[in-house]
Amino acid sequence: MTNDPQTKQPQGLSVNQLSCERGYRELFNDLNFSLSPGEILHIKGENGAGKTSLLRIIAGLALPVTGEIRFNGYNCRKYRSEYNEQLAFMGHKLGIKLELTPVENIRSHCDLGKSCTRQQIMDTLKKVGLYGFEEMYCNQLSAGQKRRVALAQILLSQTQLWILDEPFTSLDVIGVELFLKIIREHVCQGGMVLLTTHQEVTLKDCTLKYLQLPDGTLSEPE
Amino acid sequence: MYNAFFNLLKRDLRLAFRHKSEILNPLFFFVIVVTLFPLGISPEKQVLAEIGPGIIWVAALLASMLSLDSLFRSDFEDGTLELMLLSEYPLPILILAKIVAHWLITGFPIIIFSPLLGTVMFLSNEAIETLMITLLLGTPILSLIGAIGMALVVALKRGGMLLSLLVLPLYIPVLIFSSNAVGSSMAGLSISGQLYFLAAFLIFCLTLAPIATSAALRVSLE
Amino acid sequence: MMEMFQMGKYGAYVWSSYGLALIVMGYVAFKPLLDKKAIFKELSMKYRRESQSNNKQEQA
Amino acid sequence: MMKAIMKFIYQFASPKHFYRLSGKIIPWFAWLAAILLIAGSIDGLFIAPVDYQQGDSYRIIFIHVPAAWMSMFIYMVMAISGAIALIWKIKLADVIASSSAPIGAAFTFLALVTGSIWGKPMWGAWWVWDARLTSELILLFLYLGYMALESAIEDPRAAARACAILAIVGVINIPIIHYSVEWWNTLHQGATVTKLDKPSIHISMLIPLLLMALGFKLYYGAVVLMRARNKVLVTEQNNRWVKEIIG
Known part of the structure; x- marks a missing residue:
């Protein structure tokens, strides 16, 4: 970051002139938006509109046809390691090993980023409602409980930008509420969240923005 | 960074010990293929001693290739590979940890068992010694080159056949020099040239293969 | 004249080599021409489909 | 300066251009390829003198x-x-890389088969584990x-990038493979086979060889451009200029 010549940088994520194709079909074209600390962006669109593709491009997993993504002013592709330091991603695949226990899973996830103590892991597991499951193998957990393990991983990553693809899948009502609460806390502390979901998200005291795909119009709820 | 390397190595080893078949299957394959040859060709001592080095090496080559699937497949399917790509640590280092773990799981047992097969194929003691040295130098090369091929096909449904087409031509130098070294030591010739070549090739692969593998993984996971 | 084509006793080998080269290279050179025709046909059909659906939208 | 050069290259390499x-x-x-290949063939088949060791083969x-x-x-x-x-x-x-692959494979096939046809009268067998033939295989x-x-x-874009990585890995390995095969071959066969490859070639034989080599290069140039043009049409099918061309 220090290498970047410009000193005064806009904070947050900015997406410029992004376009994406799948095969020879254009998913979206010339997409522009930005996200500042303390904001949530809910990406909407029909199936196949390119929501997942957009999230994967922003996370740096996929390449756009054109356009670039900047985080705090620097190009994410050039400063990949610095960007990844600030990024937590939850995709369709949760990244949980079924042969490992939640604690082992979270620990090996932490090994890829910032390290965490056993106490922190236990506290987080308690927070996401998995107290008492920490020594069970994950293949014995339900789909919703696996989600919660993934949520604990996201929480412990201590990153600013969360990219969540359909995070509420297979969660019950209580789980969704818990998830929303945690998202709100994160955002209130200056975090940023990008998410897709088919549910209505209602969060008070938070700046919530909508992005409609494929045309890319931005709107705010009344 | 060293912690990330060793923790990932430990995780992979722990996973392998929970799935013992991952360790045992390549080993059984190796032993069975070698025992097929006396049955198919001739049990005579001279014939077997002549073709033994080549057969043991071809079997080791195939065993190593078939075990490649376990290198990235399960991580790809449950999404941990995605999270690895989003780590703040350099991807080649993480990949190298996975390759080392894979070699310890599949390559190392083959080396331990090779004297047994050498005896069965009527190799002399010196030849068995050389066989073990060549396996020690050669099987890591197979894992390193194989990782590139596996990274290219990991996202494909029927990657197995394709993998062999991609990887086997690149294995040829290892096969030539290793089996020749064993044969030469049977005949009482000097083998330092072959061993130097293998060592040089190993170092070469050790530096470049993780980089190529991580580039290939980034493409495959797109 | 015939001697020239017989190439000693090697005529069959030499002529089959040259013949094979002609066939292989001829095919490789000819294939893109066929491909081009197919691509033109396919794309023009695609564009016609697209313009048709556009017209319908405008009418509606 | 660098930026200007890159801009020029990008513009030059734009699909439309x-x-x-x-x-x-x-x-x-x-046309040049056709002329050279015909001239080279006639020269090679009829005009170049008979080799005193191998006859017309x-x-x-x-x-x-x-x-x-x-x-x-x-x-x-490709790499x-x-x-x-x-x-x-x-x-x-x-586009150039992937258009080249089938042409390269065709030439490799041709080299293998003609090598084998040549080997039959020379070595008495259709296939010999000669270093060159093995490397070619x-x-x-x-x-x-x-x-x-x-x-x-x-x-298609992921395929192109994966193939680029494979080609680079392959091209780094080719010298190693070639060296190891050559070494293996000299151990097993001695230098009996290679006598055909390195005679000091006479000028009358060199001319048709060079004519053919140049002809092959131009032929490759023409075919690869033809294939690349087709690929460009497909990959750029959403752009206006393609629609205008196809009409």
């Missing part, structure tokens, strides 16, 4: 050797353009792997 330019170049390449080298050269040259082209595509994100380089495997990978990956 390439399509127009290559359309003008192809006829030149094709050596006339196969006018096909065999240029084809073997081309097989290696084209693989190099280099793959690297260019990966580093500078020039789409055209990907492995090269054919590399080509087949490349093409198999390309057809296995559905997304």
Whole structure:
């Protein structure tokens, strides 16, 4: 970051002139938006509109046809390691090993980023409602409980930008509420969240923005 | 960074010990293929001693290739590979940890068992010694080159056949020099040239293969 | 004249080599021409489909 | 300065510009290639003197050797353009690489088969584990792997990038494979076979060889441009200029 010549940088994520194709079909074209600390962006669109593709491009997993993504002013592709330091991603695949226990899973996830103590892991597991499951193998957990393990991983990553693809899948009502609460806390502390979901998200005291795909119009709820 | 390397190595080893078949299957394959040859060709001592080095090496080559699937497949399917790509640590280092773990799981047992097969194929003691040295130098090369091929096909449904087409031509130098070294030591010739070549090739692969593998993984996971 | 084509006793080998080269290279050179025709046909059909659906939208 | 050069290159390598330019170049390449190949064949078949050791059978080298050269040259082209595509994100380089593969495979096949046909009268067998033939065979495997990978990956852009990596890995390995095969061959066969490859060639034989080699290069140039043009039409099918051309 220090290498970047410009000193005064806009904070947050900015997406410029992004376009994406799948095969020879254009998913979206010339997409522009930005996200500042303390904001949530809910990406909407029909199936196949390119929501997942957009999230994967922003996370740096996929390449756009054109356009670039900047985080705090620097190009994410050039400063990949610095960007990844600030990024937590939850995709369709949760990244949980079924042969490992939640604690082992979270620990090996932490090994890829910032390290965490056993106490922190236990506290987080308690927070996401998995107290008492920490020594069970994950293949014995339900789909919703696996989600919660993934949520604990996201929480412990201590990153600013969360990219969540359909995070509420297979969660019950209580789980969704818990998830929303945690998202709100994160955002209130200056975090940023990008998410897709088919549910209505209602969060008070938070700046919530909508992005409609494929045309890319931005709107705010009344 | 060293912690990330060793923790990932430990995780992979722990996973392998929970799935013992991952360790045992390549080993059984190796032993069975070698025992097929006396049955198919001739049990005579001279014939077997002549073709033994080549057969043991071809079997080791195939065993190593078939075990490649376990290198990235399960991580790809449950999404941990995605999270690895989003780590703040350099991807080649993480990949190298996975390759080392894979070699310890599949390559190392083959080396331990090779004297047994050498005896069965009527190799002399010196030849068995050389066989073990060549396996020690050669099987890591197979894992390193194989990782590139596996990274290219990991996202494909029927990657197995394709993998062999991609990887086997690149294995040829290892096969030539290793089996020749064993044969030469049977005949009482000097083998330092072959061993130097293998060592040089190993170092070469050790530096470049993780980089190529991580580039290939980034493409495959797109 | 015939001697020239017989190439000693090697005529069959030499002529089959040259013949094979002609066939292989001829095919490789000819294939893109066929491909081009197919691509033109396919794309023009695609564009016609697209313009048709556009017209319908405008009418509606 | 660097930026200006890169801008020029990007503009030059833009699909639209390439399509127009290559359309003008192809006829030149094709006609020159045809003339050179016909001249080289006539010279090689009828005018060049008979070899005192091999009789007329050596006339196969006018096909065999240029084809073997081309097989290696084209693989190099694929790896280099793959690297260019990966580093500078020039789409055209990907197109050139993937258009080259089948041509390279065809030349490799041709070199192998003509080598084998030549081997029959020379060595008395259709196949000999000669270092050159073996290397050529492995090269054919590399080509087949490349093409198999390309057809296995559905997304065309991902396929191009995966193939570029494979080609680069392959091209780094080719010298190693070649060296090891040569070493293996001298151990097992001695130098009996290679006498045909390195005689100090007479000028009257060199001329048709060079004519053919140049003809093959131009032929490759013409065909690869033709294939690349087709690919460009497909990959750029959503752009207006393609729609205008097709009408």
